[in-house]
Amino acid sequence: QVQLVESGGGQVQPGGSLRLSCAVSGVTFDYYAIAWFRQAPGKEREGVACFSSGDGTTYYEDSVKGRFIISTDKNKKTVYLQMDSLEPEDTAVYYCAAERLAYGDRSIPCYIVGMHYWGKGTLVTVST
Secondary structure, three states, X not given: OOEEXXXXXXXXXXXXXXXXXXXXXXXXXXXXXXXXXXXXXXXXOEEEEEEEOOOOOEEEOHXXXXXXXXXXXXXXXXXXXXXXXXXHHHOEEEEEEEEEOOHHHOOOOOOOOOOOEEOOOEEEEEOO
């Protein structure tokens, strides 16, 4: 069973920074897509950033471009979301999600991939 565990959430002031971590354990995927989603209070869940090992590309939601960076550490089996210049609108529960990709699906953009493995989330609160 694939296990995703997020950490690093907390309360920060506007303009501050935070780095979220997602520890991955269980099945090792040859090809995969991994992503960060978030759900703000009273709002629907939205994709924030994703990465595909198939083509090495990343995607960022427009509102976080230039502020957030998704990265992976293969040795530590961890995916990170570095968040800078945080805004109150970034307040949400952040979720890590992943999906195994078949060989023939390597070129599918990560934002198209439906994620079947999810973490339980970590809360990020941006306020004064």
